[in-house]
Every structure is written in C-alpha cells, then in structure tokens.
Amino acid sequence: MMTYAAPLDDLAFLLHRLFAVEKADIPGYDELDPDTTAAVLGEAGKLAASALAPLNRAGDLEGCQFENGVVRAPKGFKSAYDAVCQGGWTALDLDPDYGGQGMPTLMNSLTGEIFAGANMALNMYWGLTHGAYAAIHTHGTPDQKATYLPHFATGDWTGTMNLTEPQCGTDLGLLRTKAEPREDGSYAISGQKIFISAGEHDLSENIIHLVLARIPGAPAGVKGISLFIVPKFLPTEDGEPGPRNGVSCGAIEHKMGIHGNSTCVMNYDEATGFLIGEPHRGLRAMFTMMNEARLAVAIQGLAQAGAALRNAAAYAKDRLQGRALPKPANPEAAADPLIVHPDIRRALMDMRAFVEGGRALIIWDAMLIDRAHHSDAEAEALASLLTPVLKGFLTDKGFATAVEAQQVFGGHGYTEDWPMSQFVRDARITMIYEGANGIQALDLVGRKLAADGGAPMRRFFEEIRTFLREAEGETDAEFKTAFLDPLKSASKDLEAAVMSFMRTGMTNPNTALAGSTDFLHLFGLTCLGYMWARIARAANGETAFDQAKRLTARHYMTRVLPETALRRARIEADPEPLMTMPEEAF
Known part of the structure; x- marks a missing residue:
C-alpha cells in the first residue's frame, strides 16, 4: 500500500529558515508568516492524504473508461475533485478580480507538489486549467476573461491545451487544423488533435479547449498559427453552459502511466472558436500556458520522486534481509533491516539529496516568478533561463529517482502488489510531455543562453x-x-x-x-x-x-x-x- 504524508517540516525549513520568505521584498510575501504557511500547507497535506492518495492506486488500476464519446474518470475522482474545488485550491494564486485568492505563485507551487505527490493523475485535471487561465488572463479580451476565468477559479470548468496533431508534435509548423472566419467574428475550427490531457471527462460541467489552428491565407510555418478558445458547451449570455459545440473525443490513449487522467484524441468539426490575441500570433499566447505547464511538470517529476523515496525509506527500515558488517545490527532477529546496508543507504541518500535540493530549487524559481509578476525584468529573464533546466533536469532525475526507489524493493518493486511500479510509470511521462527533454536542452543552448x-x-x-x-x-x-x-x-x-x-x-x-x-x-x-x-x-x-x-x-x-x-x-x-x-x- 502507498504511504503518503506531505513534507511539511522540510517546507517550513525552506520557507522560513533558508529563504525567510516573510522578509523577502516581494509584494504579498509579508503575509507568508510561519503560522499562515503552516495552516495552508497543513490543510493541503490533510486533503492529499485523506482524499487524493487513497485513490492513486485504484485510479491506476481502473483507468478512465471511454464509451460512445463519453469519458468517465475512475471511481472516487469526482468526489475528490469536488473537495479540492470546495476547498478553494483551484483558485489559490489566481486574480481576485476573477474569483481568485490572490496568493503568490510560490504557494501554488508548494501545494502542487503535495497534490501531485499524492495523486498525479487526478491533480492534472485542475493543474492544466491553471495554465489555460493564465493564457486567457494574459491575452484574452475583457469579455473573454469575464466569461471563462471565474469558472476556472471555482473549478466548475476545466481547461486544456491543444497543440499536437498526428503529423506534428514539436514541429508545429506542420500543423493542419483550420480556422475559417465567420461573419459574427467567430471561427469554424476543423481538424484533429492528439495526446490532449483531460480532453474529455465527467469531473466538470464544461471543458474549455485552447486550440492552435491556421486562418486561411496565414503565413507558412509557425508564424501563421493562431490560438482559439473552443468550449465543449458554448456559454450562454448569462455565462452558463449552453449548446454542445462541434468538438468530440474520438478515443482515449492506452498509456504506460497516469491511467487516471484521460489522454484524448479530440476531433473538431466546424466547432465554434474565438480568437485569443492577434491573428497569426497564437504561439506567443500558447507559450504563456506552455511555460506554466513546464514548471508544473518539473514539480510533477519532483513529486513522484519524493513519494517514491518516502515509500522506499519506509520499506528499507522494515524489510529484514542480510546482516550488517562487521557484526549484526539486531542479533536477536533473523536478519537486519535493509537500511543497515551501505548500498541501500547510498541509494536513499542520492534520492534524498535530489528531492530536498530540488524542492529548494522550485521555491527559489517560484520566488523569481513572483518578482517577475511585479515588473522585475531581471528576475523574469533568470526565471526564463531556468525553465528548461527545471523541466528537463528535475524530470530526468525524478524518473531516475523513482527507478532507484523501486530497486530498493527488489523483486517486490517489480510487482503490482506494491506502489513502486506506478511511481516509475507515472514519472516517465514528465520527461516527454510539454516539450520532450531533448527539446528543453536545445532550447536552453540554442536560445536561452544567448x-x-x-x-x-x-x-x-x-x-x-x-x-x-x-x-x-x-x-x-x-x-x-x-x-x-x-x-x-x-x-x-x-x-x-x-x-x-x-x-x-x-x-x-x-x-x-x-x-x-x-x-x-x-x-x-x-x-x-x-x-x-x-x-x-x-x-x-x-x-x-x-x-x-x-x-x-x-x-x-x-x-x-x-x-x-x-x-x-x-x-x-x-x-x-x-x-x-x-x-x-x-
């Protein structure tokens, strides 16, 4: 059985002894005193342990069910999702003008690790919505913000990111989805998108797709791509879900991991879409969402490593195998626990050094982002430089750490009777989606350094x-x-x-x-x-x-x-x- 507990002591040390966040000259940080952060993170930890973690294994085994275009999340996911929304966790660092709580990015990053460590597949449903919120908040019109952002804040509506097509992944210049202008100012979106996380599900009453497409006559390549809002249900004048739009799920992917999250093939058949920002400038708007997603994925990689480490350390203390040298550690027992053996300790120390150091790095980066939100150009530039490093390094090492933790279990780690296989399988996708790590490295060397x-x-x-x-x-x-x-x-x-x-x-x-x-x-x-x-x-x-x-x-x-x-x-x-x-x- 998986064991989970939020790393509250470590977070308190990092926030208040290492970074002294309440004394940082960042607007809003003066309110992050130890009592406040302990209360927020403590409640997140309770919710993760009581409602999310118990569904992690069950959701992995059951997976999502697809029938006649309808996708159902695993049993229990809906009630857990509702508990997250009712607790206000979907609105933690969002704009108060649109229903958010206005806390710093830092707090959303820390609760993100807690929730992803407890149940990564479930956390993705509202995690992706956060990125869609950012794209519309930054690039949308006042009407678009008023229509969509309050629903994102409550979690009543969720959001997706639609880039990939069967013939194009990283090379978005090959994109074929079309957007035909209509007389009323909307567009008819036609095409197919694949690998769309949370593209269809039964957790929220509406799903808002952000879709890259080409307007006729657009320049070739990536310079001719625009971004559109394509709701599953078109909002009515009073802001509620209205008629069904021409978007449907054609299939769900059968994946190595994150079985509890629906990864969909989405078909657009002259679906009504609304342009975000300027025509042919869609990548600029999409990268607002993409950069948020890359940092969220870095946190996922770290979170899976942290959860795997916790279980490996507990197993190493309990499992009796072999004898310590030069003499038994526990002569009265039939064998000594794994924790006495140098190579097990080496593995656990490697894992701990990565997880705790990576957690500090996430906090430092989140503080840079919060500075950038208040017009600190140097902080914004440094955070931009670090984005591919965090996404690539923390997910590469996060997966390797999950594998190392699995190794501590020996043969038991390879069976489905223990949780270690799921940590490995779930962590693996973090190295691939939101820009495969080879692309992160090319971006770092080819663009960010210069x-x-x-x-x-x-x-x-x-x-x-x-x-x-x-x-x-x-x-x-x-x-x-x-x-x-x-x-x-x-x-x-x-x-x-x-x-x-x-x-x-x-x-x-x-x-x-x-x-x-x-x-x-x-x-x-x-x-x-x-x-x-x-x-x-x-x-x-x-x-x-x-x-x-x-x-x-x-x-x-x-x-x-x-x-x-x-x-x-x-x-x-x-x-x-x-x-x-x-x-x-x-």
Missing part, C-alpha cells in the same frame, strides 16, 4: 559569486572546504561549458547541440549545489533535523556534484563520431 546578450546567464553566475563571497566571510574553513569549494568547482565547470559553446557554436553548431543535454544536466547539478550550500549554511543548529540536512549536503557535495566534471568533459568532446556515422549504420 538571450539578451547572455545577461541572464551572467546574472546566474553573479548570484553564485555573491553567495560565495558572503559565505566565505561568515563561515569557518571547514565549511568552506566541505561546501563552498565544491560549489565553486561546479560553477567553473559550468562557465567553461558556456565558453566552449561560445568558441564553437557559431562555426560548428552541431558541437554545441551535441552537448546540449549534458549542459542541461551540468546546469541542474550546479543549481542543486547552490541550493545545498545555502541549506548547509542555514541548518546551523544541533537538532537531528539540522544534522541530517548537513549530512545530506555533504553527501551531495562529495558524491553527486562531482558529476559536473564528467558533463563538462562530454560537452568539450569532439562530436565528429556522432555526426559522421552513416544513417544506414544506425
């Missing part, structure tokens, strides 16, 4: 240099050797990789692109090194909690962070064998 003449990357390095200067003046030599020197070394590896791209990128772009995934991981490792150095500095007490933090930080610095040297070597390696292998030899 943005604004490299200013965001310089800002990141200055962030680390500032921390190192301050910490070196306030800590002893032992702290410097254990934590600051490894971070300094990793930062130098990252700087060397950037310089390598600058030297070769213009003359031989394949050199840079061949090293893009290694660079993404090098960047992610360095980010976690920065987080762990800060954590070690903040965990300066003598409690068991603080001691465990410092030990985990030391483990990361000595056994994980040195991987940056390997990644740098691979980036600087000659890509000639990779690029000259004849196609027929593959």
